Every structure is written in structure tokens, then in C-alpha cells.
Amino acid sequence: MRRWSRRSVLGLAGAGTAGLVLGGCGGGSGSGTGTTIRWWHIANTDPMLSEWAKMARRFEADHPGVTIEITALENEAFKTKLTTNIQAGDPPDIFHTWGGGVLAQQAEAGLIKDLTADVGGWRDTLIPAALDAYTIDGKVYGSAVDTGMVGFWYNKELFARAGVTAPPDTWAGLLDVVRRLKAANVTPIALAGKEKWPGHYYWSYLALRIGGLDLMRQAGDDKDFSRPDFVAAGARLSELVALQPFQTGFLAAGYSTADGQAATMGNGKAAMELMGQWAPTVQNDNSVGRKGLGDRLGFFPFPAVEGGKGRITDAFGGGGGFAVGMNAPAEAIEFLRFIAQPDNARIEARTAGVLPVVAAAQDAVTDPNLKLVARTLATSTGFQLYLDQTFAPAVGQQVNDSVAELLAGQATPEEVAAAITTAAKQG
Amino acid sequence: MVTIERPVTATRAPAGPRPRRRRPWPTIAVFLAPALLLFGLLVLAPIAVAGYASFFTWNGFGVPTEFVGAENFRRLLADEVFAGDLRRTLLLVGLSIGVQLPFSLALAMLLHQPLRGRRAYRLVFFAPYVLSEVVTAVLFTMIFSPNQGLANHVTRLIGLGDLGATWLADTRTVMFSLFLVISWKYFGFHTLLYLAARQGIPQELHDAAATDGAGPWRAFRHITLPLLGPTIRISVFLSVLGTIQLFDMVWVLTGGGPIRSSETLAVTMFQEGFKRFQVGYASAISMAIFLISLVFGLLYQRFVLRRDLEGAITTMGDRR
Numbered sequence: 001m002r003r004w005s006r007r008s009v010l011g012l013a014g015a016g017t018a019g020l021v022l023g024g025c026g027g028g029s030g031s032g033t034g035t036t037i038r039w040w041h042i043a044n045t046d047p048m049l050s051e052w053a054k055m056a057r058r059f060e061a062d063h064p065g066v067t068i069e070i071t072a073l074e075n076e077a078f079k080t081k082l083t084t085n086i087q088a089g090d091p092p093d094i095f096h097t098w099g100g101g102v103l104a105q106q107a108e109a110g111l112i113k114d115l116t117a118d119v120g121g122w123r124d125t126l127i128p129a130a131l132d133a134y135t136i137d138g139k140v141y142g143s144a145v146d147t148g149m150v151g152f153w154y155n156k157e158l159f160a161r162a163g164v165t166a167p168p169d170t171w172a173g174l175l176d177v178v179r180r181l182k183a184a185n186v187t188p189i190a191l192a193g194k195e196k197w198p199g200h201y202y203w204s205y206l207a208l209r210i211g212g213l214d215l216m217r218q219a220g221d222d223k224d225f226s227r228p229d230f231v232a233a234g235a236r237l238s239e240l241v242a243l244q245p246f247q248t249g250f251l252a253a254g255y256s257t258a259d260g261q262a263a264t265m266g267n268g269k270a271a272m273e274l275m276g277q278w279a280p281t282v283q284n285d286n287s288v289g290r291k292g293l294g295d296r297l298g299f300f301p302f303p304a305v306e307g308g309k310g311r312i313t314d315a316f317g318g319g320g321g322f323a324v325g326m327n328a329p330a331e332a333i334e335f336l337r338f339i340a341q342p343d344n345a346r347i348e349a350r351t352a353g354v355l356p357v358v359a360a361a362q363d364a365v366t367d368p369n370l371k372l373v374a375r376t377l378a379t380s381t382g383f384q385l386y387l388d389q390t391f392a393p394a395v396g397q398q399v400n401d402s403v404a405e406l407l408a409g410q411a412t413p414e415e416v417a418a419a420i421t422t423a424a425k426q427g
Numbered sequence: 428m429v430t431i432e433r434p435v436t437a438t439r440a441p442a443g444p445r446p447r448r449r450r451p452w453p454t455i456a457v458f459l460a461p462a463l464l465l466f467g468l469l470v471l472a473p474i475a476v477a478g479y480a481s482f483f484t485w486n487g488f489g490v491p492t493e494f495v496g497a498e499n500f501r502r503l504l505a506d507e508v509f510a511g512d513l514r515r516t517l518l519l520v521g522l523s524i525g526v527q528l529p530f531s532l533a534l535a536m537l538l539h540q541p542l543r544g545r546r547a548y549r550l551v552f553f554a555p556y557v558l559s560e561v562v563t564a565v566l567f568t569m570i571f572s573p574n575q576g577l578a579n580h581v582t583r584l585i586g587l588g589d590l591g592a593t594w595l596a597d598t599r600t601v602m603f604s605l606f607l608v609i610s611w612k613y614f615g616f617h618t619l620l621y622l623a624a625r626q627g628i629p630q631e632l633h634d635a636a637a638t639d640g641a642g643p644w645r646a647f648r649h650i651t652l653p654l655l656g657p658t659i660r661i662s663v664f665l666s667v668l669g670t671i672q673l674f675d676m677v678w679v680l681t682g683g684g685p686i687r688s689s690e691t692l693a694v695t696m697f698q699e700g701f702k703r704f705q706v707g708y709a710s711a712i713s714m715a716i717f718l719i720s721l722v723f724g725l726l727y728q729r730f731v732l733r734r735d736l737e738g739a740i741t742t743m744g745d746r747r
Contacts, residue, residue, distance in 0.1 A: 109488030251685035
């Protein structure tokens with residue numbers, strides 16, 4: 001009756017079969033006169049969808065015989081499809097990557113190209129730390145395209161209605177703002193509880209503020225997430241949860257859906273959301289009339305925690321880049337070099353509201369909020385990649401799952417720390 | 428269009444004691460080979476590979492090397508999520524058999540009555556079945572949406588306030604909301620089955636019962652229900668197997684959440700395989716789903732469907 005569920009069972013196994021069968025075979029592209037580059041990215045909406053298509057056409061015009069085949073998919077669909085292809089030993093020639101633990105696993109299995117020698121040519125044109133997330137054991141496995149950080153986006157009008165004059169810079173201050181907003185009958189925070197990654201930002205940032213960057217590095221090394229600083233992060237988050245700051249039904253809310261986190265924020269129904277640099281664009285896209293909050297939108301960094309070892313200037317976030325499949329033709333790397341040219345990077349910054357990693361293209365960022373994010377990032381004292389990217393997928397997903405339980409009031413800070421540690425030791 | 432010109436009977440041996448005919452094995456082999464090859468490659472091989480992978484700790488990249496024996500299965504048996512999946516599957520099976528199917532049956536009996544606009548009702552009740560599970564799930568995420576959702580409009584209209592907002596967002600109600608959506612989609616299918624079977628019951632039986640003084644309830648209890656038996660047993664079979672393998676609807680509607688309160692076996696398998704890249708463990712879960720379905724299917728056929736299958740065309744030679 002439910003045919004799809006059966007097929008997914010078999011599909012999973014099938015992917016394995018194909019992996020064994022095709023493991024050794026080549027991708028078959030890049031011979032003779034016609035070269036096809038399969039490019040998978042996640043900019044499945046305009047403006048970037050068409051801008052990137054135009055960029056590919058320009059590259060084709062300069063390189064006769066090269067065809068770029070674009071597959072643009074939504075985040076989650078992309079991850080699933082890519083996983084299937086990669087498990088079948090057939091990675092696309094160029095594909096989006098968030099770097100970190102997943103990229104490391106792909107590199108370890110020899111499925112992607114080592115770009116260290118190639119990026120040497122253009123790495124000096126990038127901002128420092130642009131390639132960090134894509135560097136594994138000193139080898140570069142990806143080329144960064146955009147970067148960013150997570151912070152609080154807030155509705156200035158709703159803050160004013162609650163009598164809050166300045167954004168908080170301490171955790172206690174934030175809790176106070178939440179109380180005031182509640183008192184003024186304003187929903188303090190919009191959150192997508194159905195998708196668990198937005199929730200993990202809170203716990204991760206708190207751990208970063210309390211334990212500092214070293215805490216994360218240590219946990220990555222010894223797989224121990226039960227240190228007091230991690231438990232303290234959970235305890236601080238529980239304080240927030242106890243105030244019931246999220247919108248009604250947040251546990252079933254998506255991020256970029258009709259009634260989801262971005263829409264709630266963009267329609268002025270909540271005062272804050274903790275989200276990355278793409279937040280304004282998504283708010284606009286999902287709000288009534290596609291207008292978003294406009295001038296009423298503000299940004300402030302995640303507050304410091306009293307007595308914490310981390311600084312308010314330590315940033316948490318990540319960006320996007322491209323990895324190159326093992327069987328990709330040489331022109332694929334040529335194309336990455338083309339994308340990294342300042343003029344092309346400016347197009348992204350200007351039209352899609354992303355922060356480019358190409359230093360010369362920073363001037364194309366015009367939106368005041370994005371400029372603020374860029375400035376915060378440029379003056380940051382440290383950088384931590386998303387936890388669900390930096391660690392192995394099993395650990396990252398456990399962080400998401402456990403924090404979700406905490407947000408739903410169904411797990412204690414100790415249980416969160418223990419569950420993540422168990423997953424880390426198992427992986 | 429190909430039409431068989433020659434009557435098939437022309438090749439039959441004349442009546443009388445039939446000589447043991449040599450079967451045309453080469454022909455059988457030629458015609459069967461493609462089907463067997465496809466079946467082997469697309470059905471048996473994946474099952475075998477999943478079975479193989481379930482003995483490894485494997486992230487899905489490259490070839491599995493880290494053999495761990497039955498470790499994945501031991502972990503599975505101790506996994507609270509897996510136990511929860513089984514509990515939730517049982518709950519859905521119970522609700523389907525206890526609520527959805529009786530409702531479908533009652534509706535079928537109602538639709539069998541000479542009713543004005545009967546055809547229209549049949550069409551309306553069957554319509555949800557035509558929609559795909561994904562479409563159904565997307566539709567209901569909108570209906571259960573906290574602000575603009577239809578469910579909330581309705582509850583507000585009847586004075587229950589914003590009750591609808593949390594149907595999918597509360598760990599205590601999400602399974603019942605899920606069951607509601609599943610029922611909405613599938614009750615029409617079962618109703619149709621029952622209706623077709625009911626129409627196959629000769630009117631004479633009911634006439635005779637009426638002559639003997641049986642009321643509608645007794646006629647239903649002693650004539651309709653027993654004669655609907657085979658259909659009901661098949662409908663239960665389909666319903667249970669569907670529930671064991673439930674995936675798309677849950678995935679789109681709740682993603683298994685809030686937290687894991689609506690997660691099913693297949694959702695857990697997907698999470699482990701495609702989110703956590705624990706393909707070995709996910710394979711163990713897929714084997715568990717396969718075995719549960721298989722064991723249920725065999726036991727059900729052996730003990731419940733036995734009577735219905737007797738005399739069916741799938742007998743082996745003369746043996747029954």
C-alpha cells in the first residue's frame with residue numbers, strides 16, 4: 001500500500017549495492033571534444049539560481065566543448081541525493097559542501113579531489129579563515145564561496161513596544177528582555193522546532209560562550225561532551241526554556257515554511273530569531289507581500305555569559321563552498337577558479353545577500369544589516385563551525401536531537417551531555 | 428495488438444490417461460530469465476547487501492571493512508528509539524483495526540443502502556486515496572498550521588480556542604493527529620473493498636433471514652459479517668503491513684517529531700542512514716523491518732488467511 005516506504009528500505013540497500021558494484025568504475029566524463037561538468041548546488045531559488053546559470057553559460061562561451069549541467073536542489077533534498085550518489089561511488093563533478101565532518105568522511109573514502117595545489121593560486125584573494133572548514137589534515141578539499149555567522153535578528157519596533165532600548169549583551173540581559181517582551185504580550189522568539197538545526201544554535205553558542213573555543217576542540221579530540229561547561233550550557237538554555245519564549249506550536253514549525261520560523265519573524269509576530277546571515281532574505285521570501293521587516297530589522301551578536309571563558313566576539317557559523325568529485329575533469333577546477341574571481345563573487349553579494357569570501361568583493365555588500373554581520377565577522381576573535389557540521393554526522397545529529405529534547409522540556413542538561421558523548425564514542 | 432489465432436486447446440493431449448509430458452525447460456528458462464534477473468538484482472540483492480552491511484560499522488562511504496558481528500542488532504534491541512517505534516507501530520495498528528476499519532465497515536454498510544447520491548458519496552470518500560502520501564501530508568501541515576490553519580479556524584468557531592495549533596506540536600497528541608491523517612487517506616479504500624464485497628452477497632440470504640424473523644442486527648452479525656470475512660482479513664493484512672512500513676506521511680508531516688514522539692521504524696532507519704551516516708546500523712533496522720513484515724506476513728497467511736487461500740489458483744500441482 002505504501003509503496004514508497006518499501007522502496008526507501010530497498011533504496012538504502014540498493015545504494016549500497018551500487019556502491020559495491022560501481023565502486024571502481026569511473027564517471028566517464030571529460031574525454032574527447034565534449035566535456036560535461038555536473039554541477040550540483042543548493043541555490044534553488046532566484047536570484048542565485050539564474051545568476052549561477054548565467055555564470056555557467058559565460059564559462060561555456062570561454063571554453064568551447066565544455067558543457068555545465070546544473071542540478072539545483074533544496075538543502076535537505078540535496079543532502080539525501082548527494083548521499084545516495086556518493087555512496088554509489090558517483091559524486092557529481094562540483095557540489096556544494098558545508099565542510100567539516102561530512103567532508104572529512106568523504107575525503108577519507110577517497111571520493112573527492114585534493115585541491116591543495118589548485119587553490120594555492122587564489123587562496124590569497126580570499127579572506128583569512130575562508131578555507132578552514134574545508135581543510136582536513138592540512139589538505140584543502142573545497143573552495144569556499146560564502147561565509148557568515150549566526151546571531152540574533154530582532155524586530156526594533158517590538159523591542160520598543162516592550163520598552164527595551166538596547167539589545168542585550170549578556171545572557172541575563174537576554175532573559176530579562178524575554179520577560180519584558182512576554183509582559184508586553186509579544187512572542188519573544190520564533191523557532192523552527194520541527195527542523196532541529198535552528199535549536200542547536202542556542203546550546204552551541206552557550207557552550208562556546210561558557211567554555212570557549214578550546215572546549216569544542218577538546219571535545220572533538222577526546223569525544224567527551226560531558227564536561228561541566230557543556231552541562232552548564234544546557235542549564236543556561238533551560239533557564240530560557242522555562243520562560244516559554246517560543247511561539248505557539250513551535251515544536252511542529254518548519255524554518256522556511258508558510259507558518260514557520262522565518263515567516264513568524266518576517267510577519268512581525270515574534271521579536272527575535274537566532275539565525276545565520278541568510279535570515280533577512282528568507283524572512284522576506286516567506287512573509288506576507290514578500291516584504292519582510294525592512295528597516296525595522298536589527299542584528300546583535302549572541303550575548304556573553306557571565307564568568308564564561310568565551311568572548312562575545314567569538315563567532316559561530318559557517319558558509320558554503322564547493323568540493324570536486326574524484327572523477328571530475330580538469331575544467332571543473334578551472335570553473336571554481338572562475339567563480340572565485342572578484343567580479344563573479346560580487347554578483348553573489350549584490351544579488352543574493354550573501355557574504356562573499358573573496359576579499360575584493362566585500363565592497364559589494366550594501367545591506368546595512370549584512371554590513372553589520374560582515375563587520376562583526378571581520379572583527380571576530382575566533383570562529384567555530386556549526387556543531388552539526390564540524391563533528392561526524394552521527395554526533396552532529398545527536399546534538400540536534402538532544403537539544404530538541406531539552407527545548408521541549410523532556411531532557412535535563414546532564415542527559416543532553418551524556419547522549420552526545422555516547423554518540424561520539426559510538427561513531 | 429497480438430491476437431492468438433490458434434485455439435489453445437488444439438495443443439492439448441487427447442482425453443484419457445495423460446502421458447507425462449516433457450516440459451519445455453529451455454523455453455521456460457528463456458522467458459523466465461529476465462524476470463528472475465531483475466527480481467534478483469532489484470529485490471534479492473539489495474536485501475542481501477543490507478543484510479551484509481548490517482554486520483558492519485559503516486558510514487556508507489567506500490566498502491564496509493569494520494566487521495562487528497551482531498553488534499548492530501544488540502544495539503538495536505537496547506535502543507529506546509527502536510522500542511518506541513515498535514510501541515508506536517502497535518498503537519497505530521490497534522487504532523487502525525479498532526477504529527478505522529470498523530468506521531469504514533459501517534460506512535460501507537450505509538453506502539449499500541438505497542441512498543440518494545450514493546455514487547457521489549463513494550467518489551468523495553474514495554478521493555483522498557488517490558492523493559499521494561506526500562500531498563496529503565503537505566495538505567495537513569497547512570491544516571494544522573498554528574496561525575492560519577483550517578483546524579484552528581474550526582476550533583475557534585466552535586469555541587475551543589487555539590486547540591488545533593498544538594495537534595502536531597504536542598508529544599501527547601501527535602500520534603492521534605497522525606492517525607487521523609492516515610485514516611482520512613485510507614478509510615475510503617477500505618470502505619470500497621467492503622462495499623464491493625457486500626454487493627457480492629446474494630440478496631436471497633438476507634431475504635431468507637428476514638423470513639425467519641431475523642432483525643437487521645442479527646442478519647448483519649450472522650450473514651453479512653461472516654461473508655465479508657475474507658475481505659476484512661485482507662484489509663487488516665494490508666493495513667498492518669502498511670503501518671509497519673509507514674514513512675512518507677510521517678516524514679513530511681512531522682519529521683518524526685516533536686522530539687521522536689511520532690517516529691516510525693522507517694523514519695528511524697532514514698535518520699540513521701541518511702542523517703547520521705550510520706549505514707550499518709540503518710541496515711540492521713531495515714533488516715528488522717523486513718523480518719517483522721515477513722514474519723507477520725507468513726504467520727497471518729498461515730493462521731488467518733488459510734481458509735481464504737484454500738482452493739485459490741496458487742496451488743502447487745495437485746497438492747493443496
